[in-house]
Amino acid sequence: MDMQTQLKTPGDTLLPFYRPQGNEVALFQHAWQRQLPVMIKGPTGCGKTRFVQHMAARLGRPLYTVACHDDLTAADLVGRHLIGDSGTFWSDGPLTRAVRDGAICYLDEVVEARKDTTVVLHPLTDDRRMLPLERTGETLQAPPGFMLVVSYNPGYQNLLKTLKPSTRQRFIAMSFDFPGPALESDIVCGETGIDRILAERLVGLAVALRALKDHDLEEAASTRLLVYAARLIQNGFDLREACIAALVEPLSDDPETIGALREVIDASLG
Numbered sequence: 001m002d003m004q005t006q007l008k009t010p011g012d013t014l015l016p017f018y019r020p021q022g023n024e025v026a027l028f029q030h031a032w033q034r035q036l037p038v039m040i041k042g043p044t045g046c047g048k049t050r051f052v053q054h055m056a057a058r059l060g061r062p063l064y065t066v067a068c069h070d071d072l073t074a075a076d077l078v079g080r081h082l083i084g085d086s087g088t089f090w091s092d093g094p095l096t097r098a099v100r101d102g103a104i105c106y107l108d109e110v111v112e113a114r115k116d117t118t119v120v121l122h123p124l125t126d127d128r129r130m131l132p133l134e135r136t137g138e139t140l141q142a143p144p145g146f147m148l149v150v151s152y153n154p155g156y157q158n159l160l161k162t163l164k165p166s167t168r169q170r171f172i173a174m175s176f177d178f179p180g181p182a183l184e185s186d187i188v189c190g191e192t193g194i195d196r197i198l199a200e201r202l203v204g205l206a207v208a209l210r211a212l213k214d215h216d217l218e219e220a221a222s223t224r225l226l227v228y229a230a231r232l233i234q235n236g237f238d239l240r241e242a243c244i245a246a247l248v249e250p251l252s253d254d255p256e257t258i259g260a261l262r263e264v265i266d267a268s269l270g
Helices: 025-031 048-059 074-078 094-101 115-124 183-194 196-208 222-233 239-250 255-269
Strands: 004-008 014-016 039-043 063-067 078-083 087-092 104-108 132-133 139-143 149-154 174-175
Touching: 004 048, 014 048, 025 048, 039 048, 039 078, 048 063, 048 104, 048 149, 063 078, 063 094, 074 094, 078 174, 078 239, 094 104, 115 132, 115 149, 132 149, 183 196, 183 222, 183 255, 196 222, 196 239, 196 255, 222 239, 239 255
Parallel strands: 039 149, 039 174, 063 104, 104 149
Antiparallel strands: 004 014, 078 087, 132 139
16 A cells, blocks of 8 residues: 555545544544634644645645744735736735635644734634735635644744744644554555554554653654655665664764664664
C-alpha cells in the first residue's frame, strides 16, 4: 500500500492516507456541517496536517494551507494591491480565496503568526462568518462550505507565543498525540509498504527514543520521521544508518545528546 487509502470520496477519488486515533473524523465532519472553526493541538509530526488533507478530500472541499511565521501579516492572509503591466490590481490572499471558493483554510502553527494578524480571523469565527476587505471596500460572506482550521504545537508555547484567549475561545478544539504502537505500525506500513515486523521494530525504537528524559530534546521522534526512516530502508539503505539519518540527526545538534540517541538505536537494533 502507498500513500493512498482504499477509501474513496463520492467523486471516486482516493483519500490521502490517514488512520484515525479516536473520534476526530466524526468531530471534524460535525464541525464542518455546523460551520464551526476547528483548532488542532499536538506535537510536530503526529499527523495534524495529514488529517486536515484527509478531511478536505473526504468532504470534497478545496484546501488552502498557510505555514504561519513571525513575519506573517494580515495582508499575507487577506490580500494586497500589486502593480502590474496594466497598473494596480488587487490580489487575494489564501484566506480570501478560501472564503470565495467555499474551501477549507488551514493555518499551520498559527501561534507563530503575530497576534495582530490573527485578529483578522475573528469575524470568520463567530456567527457573522464574514471577512471585511478594508482596502477594496468588500465584505465577503463565507458560504456554507468554508471552514477555518488552525493548528499548533503546545510544546512550543511560551509567554510570547500563545493564542489570545479572545481567539482561542472562538474554536472547538481537539488534541492529537503520537499513535499507540499498533496504530503507529499500521501507519508506517500504510505509508511505505514495508513489512509489519520491520515497522514494529521502528516503532519500538521511536518509543524508546521518546522515553529519554535526561536530555533536553525540544521534540520527540515523530511518526513523520519514522516514515522517512522506513522509506530509506525500503529503498535499500542500511537499517542503522537510516535510523541515524531520520531519527537522530534531525532531533539535536548537541554531540552528547546525539551520542545518547545513537546508544538507544544500537541497543534497540542489536
